[in-house]
Amino acid sequence: MKYVILIYSNPRTWETLPEAERARVLGIHDRLLGEMRESGELIRVDGLTDPTTTKTIRSRDGLPVVTDGPFGEAKEQLAGVWAIDVDSLERAIEIASPITDYDVVEIRGLMDLSGYEM
Amino acid sequence: MTGNRTVVRDADVEGLLRDLAPQVLGALVRRFGTFDTAEDAVQEALLAAAVQWPADGIPDNPRGWLLTVASRRLTDQLRSDVARHRRESAAAALLPPEALVVPAPAETDEGAAESDDTLTLLFLCCHPALSPSSQLALTLRAVGGLTTEQIARAFLVPDATIGQRISRAKQTIRAAGGRFERPPETEWAGRLEVVLQVLYLIFNEGYTATSGPDLQRPDLTAEAIRLARDVHRMLPDDPEVTGLLALMLLTDARRPARTRPDGSLVPLDCQDRSRWSRPMIHEGTALITAALARGPAGPYQLQAAIAAIHDEAPRAEDTDWAQILVLYETLEVVAPNPMVTLNRAVAVAMVRGPEAGLELLAALEVDPRMAGHHRLHAVRAHLLERAGDTEAAAAAYRTAARRTTSLPERRYLETRAARLEG
Numbered sequence: 001m002k003y004v005i006l007i008y009s010n011p012r013t014w015e016t017l018p019e020a021e022r023a024r025v026l027g028i029h030d031r032l033l034g035e036m037r038e039s040g041e042l043i044r045v046d047g048l049t050d051p052t053t054t055k056t057i058r059s060r061d062g063l064p065v066v067t068d069g070p071f072g073e074a075k076e077q078l079a080g081v082w083a084i085d086v087d088s089l090e091r092a093i094e095i096a097s098p099i100t101d102y103d104v105v106e107i108r109g110l111m112d113l114s115g116y117e118m
Numbered sequence: 119m120t121g122n123r124t125v126v127r128d129a130d131v132e133g134l135l136r137d138l139a140p141q142v143l144g145a146l147v148r149r150f151g152t153f154d155t156a157e158d159a160v161q162e163a164l165l166a167a168a169v170q171w172p173a174d175g176i177p178d179n180p181r182g183w184l185l186t187v188a189s190r191r192l193t194d195q196l197r198s199d200v201a202r203h204r205r206e207s208a209a210a211a212l213l214p215p216e217a218l219v220v221p222a223p224a225e226t227d228e229g230a231a232e233s234d235d236t237l238t239l240l241f242l243c244c245h246p247a248l249s250p251s252s253q254l255a256l257t258l259r260a261v262g263g264l265t266t267e268q269i270a271r272a273f274l275v276p277d278a279t280i281g282q283r284i285s286r287a288k289q290t291i292r293a294a295g296g297r298f299e300r301p302p303e304t305e306w307a308g309r310l311e312v313v314l315q316v317l318y319l320i321f322n323e324g325y326t327a328t329s330g331p332d333l334q335r336p337d338l339t340a341e342a343i344r345l346a347r348d349v350h351r352m353l354p355d356d357p358e359v360t361g362l363l364a365l366m367l368l369t370d371a372r373r374p375a376r377t378r379p380d381g382s383l384v385p386l387d388c389q390d391r392s393r394w395s396r397p398m399i400h401e402g403t404a405l406i407t408a409a410l411a412r413g414p415a416g417p418y419q420l421q422a423a424i425a426a427i428h429d430e431a432p433r434a435e436d437t438d439w440a441q442i443l444v445l446y447e448t449l450e451v452v453a454p455n456p457m458v459t460l461n462r463a464v465a466v467a468m469v470r471g472p473e474a475g476l477e478l479l480a481a482l483e484v485d486p487r488m489a490g491h492h493r494l495h496a497v498r499a500h501l502l503e504r505a506g507d508t509e510a511a512a513a514a515y516r517t518a519a520r521r522t523t524s525l526p527e528r529r530y531l532e533t534r535a536a537r538l539e540g
Contacts, residue, residue, distance in 0.1 A: 001523070002275075040252075040283025043275050085275050087249050114326035115524035117376045117383045118496050118531075 002043065002085045002110040003092045009079035009103045011051060017102070028098050036084060036095065043083035051077035076104050083110070131171045134180060135164050136344075139263025142184045144235020146192065147298045153242060154288035155195050156188070157260050163188035164263060236261060237352045240345070241301055243287075244313045247294035252287035253316045254323070255280050258338075262345060268336045272323070313349070314362050314418065317342050321366050325373065328381040328526045339370055360409035361419030367402035368425035371395040383530045387434035399429045417453040420445050439468035456488040460497055472505040492521035496531060503538065512538040 014022070036042035054070040054077075070077055086092050089107070096105045139160060146156040163184045177183040243257040258264045258272075270280040301309040324338030346363040353359050375389035384390075406422040409415075415423070424445050431437040446462035459482055467475025479498050482488045499514035515535035519528050 037278075038282060039286050040255075040279050040281070043279060085251070085273070085279065087251055109523050111525045111528070112523050113328055113381070113525055114323075115328055115383055115522075115526035115530070116326055117385050117389075118493075118500070118527070 001088070001092075002083065002112070003089070004108050004110060005082040005084065005092065005096045006078060006106040006108065007080040007082070007099065007103050008074075008076035008106065010075045011077065011079075012075070013102055025099070025101060032095060032098065033082070036082075041084050041086050041091075041095075043085055045080070045082045047080045048078055079103070128168075128172050131168060131176065134176065135167055135184075136263035138181050138184055139164060140236040140239050140261045141181060142188055143260055144239060144298075145185055146188055147239075148235070149189075150192055150196075151298075152192075153296075153298050154285075154292060156192055157288065159188040159192040159195065160184070161259065161265070162191050165265060168265075234352070236348055238298055238300055240313050240349065241309055242291060242296055242298055244309070244316045245291045245294060245296045246309070246312055247290050247296070248287050250316070250319060252283055252290070253312070254319055255283045256287045257316055257345075258320065258341065259284055262341050264336060264341070272336050272338055310353075310356070310359075314358060317346050317349070318362060318366075318418075320345070321369075325369060326524075328377050328383065339366075339373070342366060343370065357409040357412045358416040358418050360405050361416060361422045364402040364406035364409065365418050365422035365425055367398045367405070368422055368429050371398035371402065371429055377526070381526055383526045385530075386428065391432065394429065399426075402426065403430070415448070415452070417449060420449040420452065424449075437468075439465055443469050456482055456485050457493070460488070460493060463501075464497060467501050467504065472501040475501045476505065490521065492518045492527070492531075495521060496527075499531075499534065503534075508538050 017025075033042065033045055051070045052068075054068070056067050056069065056071045057064050058067070059065070084092060084095065086095070089109075092107050096107055099105060142163070143157060143160045146160060147153050150156055166187055167180075167184060171177070171180075239261050240257065243260050244253045248256070255269055255273075258269050259266065264272075266281050266284065267277050270277045273280065300306075320338050321342035324340070324342060327335070327338075343363070343366050346359070346366055350359050350363045371394050372386075372389060374395065375391065375393040376384055378384060402422065403426050406419060406426055409419050410423060424442050427438050427442050427445075443462070443465040446458060446465050450458050450462055459478070463475045463478040463482070466478055476498065479494065479501070482494055488494050495514050495518035499511050499518055502508075502511035502514055512535045515531050515538070519531035519535065522528050522531065
């Protein structure tokens with residue numbers, strides 16, 4: 001089953017962390033990604049640029065209007081996306097759990113093009 | 119190793135390579151005794167052949183060609199392993215280099231062992247220590263002769279992901295003490311069950327794909343049927359092997375009618391039955407009839423028998439649901455599982471009316487394996503619709519649509535709901 005692990009992070013929290021603590025947390029990320037690469041569970045991994053670089057596009061009077069900054073006011077913003085292919089949801093939860101010291105993580109299933117006639 | 123220069127199609131080469139892959143790997147493993155490195159060497163030989171044969175023609179002895187090339191790769195690999203070992207350990211230096219240099223393979227031996235090897239390889243690739251996704255990938259490469267790239271395309275993941283999955287699988291087999299030999303009598307039945315499960319998973323992976331005839335994606339349905347035929351040829355007296363092959367044929371017969379050109383799903387009772395494959399239905403029906411005559415039926419035989427009854431009905435309303443119900447009742451005793459109960463509920467509804475089916479579903483709703491499963495809600499929706507409770511049916515279709523992970527299923531369920539709401 002394919003999932004994406006969506007990592008939401010507060011850039012302010014991250015900036016105030018001591019160097020050593022940041023390195024410790026990033027070390028956990030590297031370890032998990034290495035394990036998943038090794039086991040053939042990782043599809044791809046992407047980090048996102050700072051939320052201040054976001055462009056949000058909405059339609060106003062039928063025309064697209066581009067504004068700077070993210071959609072919504074949440075402090076936590078999407079910071080990274082891991083796409084994985086694992087045997088169970090439990091395994092996806094196990095993978096994502098160690099990276100939640102400062103970040104909030106969402107796990108979402110990817111829709112599949114296969115299906116059974118009913 | 120002179121090749122005849124006739125023009126060959128890529129498809130011919132590919133078919134030949136698929137057939138030869140397990141034979142060459144089997145011969146190599148018996149000679150060298152190392153499954154994981156031999157498997158890599160065969161993969162390299164297959165890739166070399168896929169490039170050279172279409173250009174230069176198929177060699178006179180294709181199997182010998184592959185065996186020679188793979189042996190050479192393997193010998194190189196073993197030599198470099200020894201060299202590394204020498205650097206790492208003084209004791210290994212005592213080993214004479216000739217000990218690992220392998221004689222060129224004879225071209226004529228081992229013919230009789232070929233089919234045996236394929237089955238032994240299947241047992242190894244479907245080792246119980248592996249996860250299903252690893253069993254699938256390894257089986258497709260080592261026994262099916264597919265390349266890493268083709269397997270990756272079939273599962274819509276990067277090549278590196280499948281490559282790693284296969285090398286991890288081989289490590290796991292080694293660590294678990296898996297060997298290239300038939301399982302002992304005491305483990306035989308259980309191990310064969312895993313092999314059949316893996317073949318059925320490969321089949322379903324291909325069968326449920328709705329994206330139409332995608333030339334870039336290998337046809338896993340055909341691959342699974344080919345492997346099931348191999349196993350059936352080697353174990354013609356095993357009724358469950360026969361049952362699985364029959365089930366695949368009787369299911370795949372309906373494939374041309376199960377989706378529309380846009381990929382949307384057509385339910386069984388609305389399919390254009392003239393598009394079902396008659397030859398596959400005949401073959402599957404003959405197989406299952408013979409297998410059932412042999413005595414008590416296992417789960418694959420029962421499912422094949424159910425598929426045969428559907429396939430034999432000229433119109434959906436001619437379906438012999440009473441017989442299907444008996445078969446599901448038997449299946450539930452032989453292999454109890456909530457999915458079987460769910461299907462039995464459909465058969466009950468067809469025989470005794472939707473209310474009777476809905477009653478059976480109520481029991482499933484408290485089963486933690488089924489509660490919240492989209493199929494349960496989809497079946498409830500269909501039965502409510504038949505019972506005339508339009509509002510509840512629409513709600514159940516909506517719930518099912520939200521729970522499925524399949525886009526075509528979601529589209530189908532949303533359409534059903536919208537029709538009732540409109």
